[in-house]
Amino acid sequence: EPEVTQTPSHQVTQMGQEVILRCVPISNHLYFYWYRQILGQKVEFLVSFYNNEISEKSEIFDDQFSVERPDGSNFTLKIRSTKLEDSAMYFCASKRGTDTQYFGPGTRLTVL
Amino acid sequence: ILNVEQSPQSLHVQEGDSTNFTCSFPSSNFYALHWYRWETAKSPEALFVMTLNGDEKKKGRISATLNTKEGYSYLYIKGSQPEDSATYLCASRVPTGNQFYFGTGTSLTVIP
Numbered sequence: 001e002p003e004v005t006q007t008p009s010h011q012v013t014q015m016g017q018e019v020i021l022r023c024v025p026i027s028n029h030l031y032f033y034w035y036r037q038i039l040g041q042k043v044e045f046l047v048s049f050y051n052n053e054i055s056e057k058s059e060i061f062d063d064q065f066s067v068e069r070p071d072g073s074n075f076t077l078k079i080r081s082t083k084l085e086d087s088a089m090y091f092c093a094s095k096r097g098t099d100t101q102y103f104g105p106g107t108r109l110t111v112l
Numbered sequence: 113i114l115n116v117e118q119s120p121q122s123l124h125v126q127e128g129d130s131t132n133f134t135c136s137f138p139s140s141n142f143y144a145l146h147w148y149r150w151e152t153a154k155s156p157e158a159l160f161v162m163t164l165n166g167d168e169k170k171k172g173r174i175s176a177t178l179n180t181k182e183g184y185s186y187l188y189i190k191g192s193q194p195e196d197s198a199t200y201l202c203a204s205r206v207p208t209g210n211q212f213y214f215g216t217g218t219s220l221t222v223i224p
Contacts, residue, residue, distance in 0.1 A: 003155065004155065031210065033210070033212075035212075035214075041216075042116075042214050042215065042216050043201065043203075043214035044214075045211045045212060045213070048209075048210040048211070050210075055209075055210060056209045056210050056211060058211070091155075091156075099161065100146055100158040100161045101146070101158070101212065102155070102158060103148070103155045103156040104155055105153070105154055105155045106155070
């Protein structure tokens with residue numbers, strides 16, 4: 001069964017460094033999402049992406065964040081200058097149309 | 113921000129017991145309700161998508177109901193098994209946009 005994959009599974013970085021989190025959505029899916037979950041808190045929406053552009057973003061998704069679909073298979077989330085409060089699990093999800101989203105296993109980001 | 117709540121936060125049941133838990137969401141701003149099953153270190157797995165008031169969906173021993181007028185959904189597990197141990201997440205989707213608003217999840221532990 002096709003699945004969403006994410007790399008790396010765990011990323012440790014120093015405050016102020018740039019990180020890129022990678023996702024490979026399910027191949028015939030058209031909508032792509034990033035979510036995060038800070039430890040002990042709810043899963044929060046960051047951004048949705050469709051037709052090669054951002055379709056919606058939350059207030060969390062400020063200028064420090066960007067997304068790209070560089071080659072038709074990968075979907076990346078970049079954080080330009082990481083802060084301590086960016087430490088969280090980051091989940092990628094994709095969906096084909098009006099059906100449900102399928103989630104990846106997440107990348108745990110630790111900012112020191 | 114949509115306030116989606118789940119209760120209880122955690123639950124311990126004996127193998128063979130049936131159990132249920134609740135997801136509540138604002139009924140005034142509703143499009144669809146999604147249930148996910150999330151085992152530690154794995155991707156959240158889609159269980160149900162529900163849209164219509166009175167919807168009832170079933171997948172094996174797991175079923176869910178939806179009341180959009182009062183803003184709640186119940187998830188039932190009949191004859192719990194240890195492999196049912198997981199966090200069960202619900203997410204509400206609003207009519208406009210692509211955002212999913214998640215609850216905090218119910219952590220279920222089934223004791224053999």
